Amino acid sequence: MSVKEKYNGDHCSLVRNSCALLLHASMDEYKLFYEFFSKSSNGLTAYLESLCTSLYDTLRPFIIHINHLETLAEICCILRIEMLDEHVQNNFEPLEGFGNICLQLLHDVQERLVFRAHLYLQSDVLNYNPSPGDLAYPEKLKMMEDIAESIREESRQTKMKRISVSSNDDNILEPISRNHIEMDSIYQKTHMGNSPADLHGMWYPTVRRTLVCLSRLYRCVDRSVFQSLSQEAISLCVQSIENAKQEIEKRASPLDGELFQIKHLLILREQIAPFQVDFTIKEYSLDFSKVKTAAFSLLEKSSRLFTLSNNALLEFLLEGAPQMKEQLIDSRKHVDNKLKYACQRLIQLATFLLIHPILKLLEKEKLHANIPDASPEHALGNPQDVAAAISEVLRIIKFKCPEIQQLMQLYLSNKETEFILFRPVKNNVCAAFTQLYQILSKYYNSEELLLIACPLPEQISVMLSSSSLTHGKSTQTVMKKT
Numbered sequence: 001m002s003v004k005e006k007y008n009g010d011h012c013s014l015v016r017n018s019c020a021l022l023l024h025a026s027m028d029e030y031k032l033f034y035e036f037f038s039k040s041s042n043g044l045t046a047y048l049e050s051l052c053t054s055l056y057d058t059l060r061p062f063i064i065h066i067n068h069l070e071t072l073a074e075i076c077c078i079l080r081i082e083m084l085d086e087h088v089q090n091n092f093e094p095l096e097g098f099g100n101i102c103l104q105l106l107h108d109v110q111e112r113l114v115f116r117a118h119l120y121l122q123s124d125v126l127n128y129n130p131s132p133g134d135l136a137y138p139e140k141l142k143m144m145e146d147i148a149e150s151i152r153e154e155s156r157q158t159k160m161k162r163i164s165v166s167s168n169d170d171n172i173l174e175p176i177s178r179n180h181i182e183m184d185s186i187y188q189k190t191h192m193g194n195s196p197a198d199l200h201g202m203w204y205p206t207v208r209r210t211l212v213c214l215s216r217l218y219r220c221v222d223r224s225v226f227q228s229l230s231q232e233a234i235s236l237c238v239q240s241i242e243n244a245k246q247e248i249e250k251r252a253s254p255l256d257g258e259l260f261q262i263k264h265l266l267i268l269r270e271q272i273a274p275f276q277v278d279f280t281i282k283e284y285s286l287d288f289s290k291v292k293t294a295a296f297s298l299l300e301k302s303s304r305l306f307t308l309s310n311n312a313l314l315e316f317l318l319e320g321a322p323q324m325k326e327q328l329i330d331s332r333k334h335v336d337n338k339l340k341y342a343c344q345r346l347i348q349l350a351t352f353l354l355i356h357p358i359l360k361l362l363e364k365e366k367l368h369a370n371i372p373d374a375s376p377e378h379a380l381g382n383p384q385d386v387a388a389a390i391s392e393v394l395r396i397i398k399f400k401c402p403e404i405q406q407l408m409q410l411y412l413s414n415k416e417t418e419f420i421l422f423r424p425v426k427n428n429v430c431a432a433f434t435q436l437y438q439i440l441s442k443y444y445n446s447e448e449l450l451l452i453a454c455p456l457p458e459q460i461s462v463m464l465s466s467s468s469l470t471h472g473k474s475t476q477t478v479m480k481k482t
Contacts, residue, residue, distance in 0.1 A: 138256055238334065347424045353404065
């Protein structure tokens with residue numbers, strides 16, 4: 001039975017065993033040659049290479065029809081690492097012809113891998129059609145959080161049972177029991193402390209696929225090829241995250257959409273950092289901006305089309321030629337810029353959700369200030385309306401602020417990131433109250449100001465902090481009860 005028939009359907013085993021067969025045949029032929037001859041010959045290398053040509057003829061038809069990236073990546077590793085690096089380099093003279101054939105095969109596999117990767121990124125990343133489960137945010141995060149909490153509670157109960165048993169055992173068993181408790185706490189810190197939002201299986205499918213694809217390509221293709229493909233992969237992945245964010249905004253809320261995008265852009269930026277390559281590539285394009293101007297100039301100078309001096313047609317050819325432009329594209333900066341804009345939108349959205357009645361008052365005053373000779377009595381409305389708007393904002397802050405922070409915690413699961421994002425929101429709220437406090441003193445007397453009862457920015461800052469603390473305590477209470 002031939003190797004081709006024996007490993008039909010198993011391409012990796014076919015390549016590995018076929019190469020091993022020709023490798024041993026090359027070594028045997030080389031040893032046999034020197035059993036009869038003492039001097040080296042160029043004909044020996046040519047003969048051994050022609051002997052290995054059957055390897056190329058047998059494997060290439062299979063390789064050009066393989067569609068799976070993992071199979072192609074594995075074949076690349078077999079040819080480059082197992083054959084070329086481990087065998088050919090250590091026995092270069094007897095395996096030179098075998099190495100040349102393996103190198104040709106490796107180039108064909110890499111070419112096929114790059115082609116299939118390009119198609120894969122288009123079909124399974126950019127044009128990915130998400131299922132309802134893929135877009136079930138924040139429900140799927142809450143579900144995973146509940147599962148993690150139930151596991152933590154079960155772990156705590158198990159630990160308490162061990163403590164109870166150890167207290168009734170002999171002193172000899174006490175050190176063993178303590179050791180179990182210590183190991184259990186270590187396990188809890190290292191495994192149960194991770195948020196469900198950070199689990200690999202909870203990543204949006206296009207992000208996971210892009211990173212897996214890049215990890216396959218990184219060890220299989222040349223650096224310049226990887227740089228070009230990585231730029232395309234990251235760009236398409238960012239676009240797919242944007243598409244998913246828009247769908248989540250429709251089914252959940254704009255806040256969920258922004259947090260989803262921020263979370264996955266953070267994952268993408270973190271996961272591409274270990275690749276030791278420059279993600280900057282050069283792109284060339286033609287600038288046709290001067291062609292239009294030169295064409296109009298040619299029409300105006302139609303009388304000089306065929307003159308010997310100051311020929312209008314010659315001027316058009318010289319001045320209207322398109323110019324080559326060089327542009328540097330950095331994938332990492334592209335992700336950073338998208339992340340920056342997403343964070344800015346989140347901050348603006350959270351600020352609006354908390355104090356939109358105040359923002360309407362400030363906008364009303366701004367429009368009033370642009371009207372010449374406008375009466376100050378109607379700048380913000382009567383004191384009762386202003387007091388009602390402020391009271392509404394205080395109520396929103398009390399109930400909405402903890403909800404926003406809880407949602408940030410659910411998606412981001414990183415206290416430092418949450419603090420960095422919420423601090424500008426807090427500053428915006430305090431700044432809006434500062435501006436409102438200054439405006440109120442312009443339009444209302446002391447009695448009306450007492451009726452309005454606008455809090456000071458310092459009081460708002462304390463209120464924002466206290467609402468967060470209250471929320472944290474209430475969450476802990478609920479978790480203990482469950």
